[in-house]
Amino acid sequence: xxxxxxxxxxxxxxxRAHLINSLSGFKSANLIGTQDCxxxxxxxxxxxxxxxxxxxxLVGMIIRPHSVPRHTLxxxxxxxxxxINQVNKDIYHQAHQTxxxxxxxxxxxxxxxLETQYLNDFLAPFVANSRLKYAVILKEHHHLAINGTELIIxxxxxxxxxxxxxxxxxxVDIEAIDxxxxxxxxxxxxxxxxARLAYAKK
Amino acid sequence: xxxxxxxxxxxxxxxRAHLINSLSGFKSANLIGTQDCxxxxxxxxxxxxxxxxxxxxLVGMIIRPHSVPRHTLxxxxxxxxxxINQVNKDIYHQAHQTxxxxxxxxxxxxxxxLETQYLNDFLAPFVANSRLKYAVILKEHHHLAINGTELIIxxxxxxxxxxxxxxxxxxVDIEAIDxxxxxxxxxxxxxxxxARLAYAKK
Numbered sequence: 001x002x003x004x005x006x007x008x009x010x011x012x013x014x015x016r017a018h019l020i021n022s023l024s025g026f027k028s029a030n031l032i033g034t035q036d037c038x039x040x041x042x043x044x045x046x047x048x049x050x051x052x053x054x055x056x057x058l059v060g061m062i063i064r065p066h067s068v069p070r071h072t073l074x075x076x077x078x079x080x081x082x083x084i085n086q087v088n089k090d091i092y093h094q095a096h097q098t099x100x101x102x103x104x105x106x107x108x109x110x111x112x113x114l115e116t117q118y119l120n121d122f123l124a125p126f127v128a129n130s131r132l133k134y135a136v137i138l139k140e141h142h143h144l145a146i147n148g149t150e151l152i153i154x155x156x157x158x159x160x161x162x163x164x165x166x167x168x169x170x171x172v173d174i175e176a177i178d179x180x181x182x183x184x185x186x187x188x189x190x191x192x193x194x195a196r197l198a199y200a201k202k
Numbered sequence: 203x204x205x206x207x208x209x210x211x212x213x214x215x216x217x218r219a220h221l222i223n224s225l226s227g228f229k230s231a232n233l234i235g236t237q238d239c240x241x242x243x244x245x246x247x248x249x250x251x252x253x254x255x256x257x258x259x260l261v262g263m264i265i266r267p268h269s270v271p272r273h274t275l276x277x278x279x280x281x282x283x284x285x286i287n288q289v290n291k292d293i294y295h296q297a298h299q300t301x302x303x304x305x306x307x308x309x310x311x312x313x314x315x316l317e318t319q320y321l322n323d324f325l326a327p328f329v330a331n332s333r334l335k336y337a338v339i340l341k342e343h344h345h346l347a348i349n350g351t352e353l354i355i356x357x358x359x360x361x362x363x364x365x366x367x368x369x370x371x372x373x374v375d376i377e378a379i380d381x382x383x384x385x386x387x388x389x390x391x392x393x394x395x396x397a398r399l400a401y402a403k404k
Contacts, residue, residue: 001362001363001364001365001368002321002322002360002361002362003360003361003362003363004359004360005358005359005360008259008358008359008361011372012372013256013257014371014372015371015372016256016257016259016372017256017257017372018369018371018372018373018374019256019361019368019372019373019374020253020255020256020257020259020358021253021256022372022373022374022376023253023259023261023286023334023336023358023361023374024230024232024251024252024253024261024286025230025231025232025251025288025289025376025381025383026228026229026230026231026376026381026382026383026393027228027230027252027253028226028227028228028229029227029228030226030227047253048252048253049226049227050226050229050250050252050264051222051223051225051226051229051249051250051264052264052346052349052351053222053266053349053351054215054218054219054221054222054223055215055218055219055222056349057210057218057222057225058348058349059225059226060264062252062253062254062262064255084225084226086227087227089396092396092399093399096399096402097402098402099402100402100403100404101403101404102404111404119204120204132225134225139348140346140348142344144254144342144355146260146341146342146355147254147255147258147260149254149255151353153346153348156207156210156222156225157206157207157210158204158205158206158207159204159205159210159221159225160203160204160205161203161205162203163203166203166221167220169216169217169220170213170214170216170217170218170219170220170221170224171220171221171224171386171387171388171389172220172221172224172225172385172386173385174224174227174228174385174386175385175389175391179227179228179385180228180396181227181228181383181391181393183374183376183377183381183393184373184374184376184398185373186373186398186399186400186401187373187377187395187397187398188395188396188397188398188399189377189383189393189394189395189396190393190394190396191228191383191385191391191392191393191394192391192392192393192394193389193390193391194291194294194382194390194391194392195389195390196386196388196389196390197294197295197298197388197389197390198388199388200298200299200300200301200302201302201303202302202303202304202313
């Protein structure tokens, strides 16, 4: 089946959103924890968190300013910090629910029953129910004029994880802690490992 | 278990690479097909492809200029086009092997046995063995000075997929076509759907 550029342009908006969101492949499922300068907490599921570099440890994400995580964006820009919390199969329903359009003064923590957790005096709240989470300091944000999205780049500082999932070589077995993957806009998946492959040589 | 910023900075480089690459969660597995102006083909596995927007249909990826996909980057900048091909469980070994350091005049297609496919007169080669693939036109590239990586933004033009995996609402069942997910640097996974969740409302 072949969909041309013109055919894609002519699709209904919602249909196109489902289709195009499926093309990049499996996505990460992360909850972004923030708060504003009045301790109002916010939590938003984001599927566009991506690895940017290990040394220094950097993580990127894309936020659409007019979509639900706009309070997240505002809080990150005003406080300069946030937490990233991997979503596991025990909390994926609640995580998805954070994408509803709550008002600024409503906390998605309260609305969904996910618990805040404050660790090592970091300003932004963690999700107690997440089994791999880390503190992030905002380093840069870039406005991508091509479609009005924002690229947020942060440095990973403190990592909190279950010791049992950390392998001898530094690999974290995120499957063992039931981390989920996302496809499209709304499909959640657990995984089954095929293999870890050796470093490829000619 | 708590790893501080200082503890992370003190880690062995390879250990840190495994650890930090695990933190963002599951990643997409895609093969990037390109060729240069002398029809020399190139193929590279990239786990940093991400959805950027549906209207216009945009896809982003991060490339580290000094890593293996540098020929990919050169070809994209010189020809302005590339293909993105989802990796499925039948070809993940070969896909991983493209990350070996082949010389510029060696094609990873030949080296791994993956077959080129040319569709609709698009200059860049597709992977015949991939079941979801699309043509991409380079729109922008941004040098990220913070760690010397390049953000490549492209517009999706022609999409080629198995009709059976396309749902009525535009969602593509990438699990049904055995698309794999990646964790860390070298772990490949198939998936099992938990659910598609309804659009979240208050």
